[in-house]
Amino acid sequence: MWQDKLKEIIYILEHSDVNEIDLTFFGRRFRVVKSVPATVQGQPAASSVSVSSSGSDDTASDTKETVSGIEVLSPMPGTFYRATSPEDNSFVQVGDSVKTGDTLCIIEAMKIMNEIESEESGVVRKILVEDAQPVEYNQPLFIIDPNG
16 A cells, blocks of 8 residues: 555656655655756656665764753745745744734645744744755644743
8 A cells, every 4th residue: 555655656756846855654655866867968857766765763972951941843845945035034033922813934745835823922932944944744843932
């Protein structure tokens, strides 16, 4: 069953402008990368796809500072953006107070910009994702302290 899903993902990757997909399903992590070799004498290059998988999610072993609060999770896979454009100010910064319904970020999924709103009022204690980075479903994006 997961092989069919993986084949679908590879097909989508080959027929899109996306170069890499990293996802976890059925307890396995899959990373699908499309590499495009250099063009030869003006001829378009054929792309190749490589897939790697591991039995469990990779976890970083570096020290993490403890921040209390509620994690805001990504409702979908996509690309995380802190502002509507690179020239605009970020929706929120660490230390900003937010109310329920305030826009925290945008996640672009399949060329659609989805505004992610706060479900809690509080203070933004930490932003866990860098701008323009891919995110996965249920990946923590922010930590909001409702007591702040």
